[in-house]
Amino acid sequence: MITWDGPEGKVLPVVTAPATVLSTVGDEVDPADPxxxxxxxxxxxxxxxxxxxxxxxxxxxxxxxxxxxxxxxxHPKASTTHGTFVLCNAKIIEASRWKAGREGCMSVPDLTxxxxxxxxxxxxxxxxxxxxxxxxTTDAFEARALQHEIDHCAGKLFLDRVAGAHAIYQRKVYx
Numbered sequence: 001m002i003t004w005d006g007p008e009g010k011v012l013p014v015v016t017a018p019a020t021v022l023s024t025v026g027d028e029v030d031p032a033d034p035x036x037x038x039x040x041x042x043x044x045x046x047x048x049x050x051x052x053x054x055x056x057x058x059x060x061x062x063x064x065x066x067x068x069x070x071x072x073x074x075h076p077k078a079s080t081t082h083g084t085f086v087l088c089n090a091k092i093i094e095a096s097r098w099k100a101g102r103e104g105c106m107s108v109p110d111l112t113x114x115x116x117x118x119x120x121x122x123x124x125x126x127x128x129x130x131x132x133x134x135x136x137t138t139d140a141f142e143a144r145a146l147q148h149e150i151d152h153c154a155g156k157l158f159l160d161r162v163a164g165a166h167a168i169y170q171r172k173v174y175x
Contacts, residue, residue, distance in 0.1 A: 003083035004069070006129055009041030011049050012061040014106045017157060021059045022107055025155045026066040031088040031131040036067060040086040040128040043069040047084075053106060055145045057152030060107050066090065067128065068149035070142070077141040087125035087136070090150050094122035101144060103158040104171060112169050113162040117147045 015021060029036045039058060047056040047069050054075055057068035071084035097119030104112040120139045123146055127134055138146065148158060162168055 004040070004044055004086050006037055006044070006086070007041045009038065009043065009045035011046050012042050014046065014050070014056075014060050015062050016107050016109060017159075019062070019107070021062055021064050022152070022157060023155050024059070024064050026057075026059055026064045026153045028089045029065050029067055029128075031126040031128045036065070036088065037128045039063060039065065039067060040069065040088075043067065043086060044071075044084060047071065050106060054141075055149045056106070057149045059152050059155070066153040068153060070145050070149060072142045072145050075141055079140040080138045080142050082136060082138065082142065085136075086128050087123070087134075088128055088131075090123050090125035090146070090153070092118075092121055092147065092150060093124050093135075094120075095147075096120050097139070100163075102169075103144070103148060105148070105158055107152075108157060108159060110171055111159070112171050113158055114167040115144075115148075115158050115161045116163070117144045117161075119143060121146055123150070 055070040058065040072078040095118035121143045
C-alpha cells in the first residue's frame with residue numbers, strides 16, 4: 001500500500017482545454033523538493049473536493065510537472081485499489097490486456113470518449129517527500145486512471161487517444 005500521508009493541501013483551480021500546459025510535456029520533478037510535496041498535497045485536496053474525480057495531474061492545475069494523484073477507492077469500476085497516492089516521474093514499464101473504455105476528464109468537462117488502454121500495467125515512479133522508488137502493479141479501472149494521468153504529464157489528453165470523432169460523446173452527467 002502506498003497511501004498518501006503527506007501534509008494538508010489547498011484546493012486549486014482546474015484548467016481546461018485548450019490551455020497550453022495541457023499539451024506540453026511536464027518537467028521531471030525532484031520528489032524531495034518541498035514545493036513538489038506541497039503540490040502533491042494540493043492535488044490530493046483538489047481531487048477530494050471534485051465529485052467523481054479519480055485522478056488529477058499537475059498540468060491540470062497549471063503546473064507543467066510530472067506529478068499526479070490517484071484514488072479509485074469506492075468507484076464501481078474499480079477492482080484493485082491502492083488508496084489515495086501520489087506519484088512523481090511515473091513511467092509505464094509493462095502494459096497488457098488492451099481494451100476500449102469510456103473516459104472523461106475535468107480538463108475536458110463537456111466530453112467523454114472511448115479510449116483503448118491496457119487493462120494491466122506496471123508503473124515505476126518515486127514518492128513525493130521520501131523519493132522512495134516504487135513499482136505499482138494494478139489492473140482494470142485503476143490501471144486506466146494511471147495511464148490517463150501519465151498521459152497528462154506527457155502533454156496528452158484522452159481526446160488524443162480516441163479512435164476518431166465517432167468515439168467522442170457529449171457528457172450526459174455532470175459530476
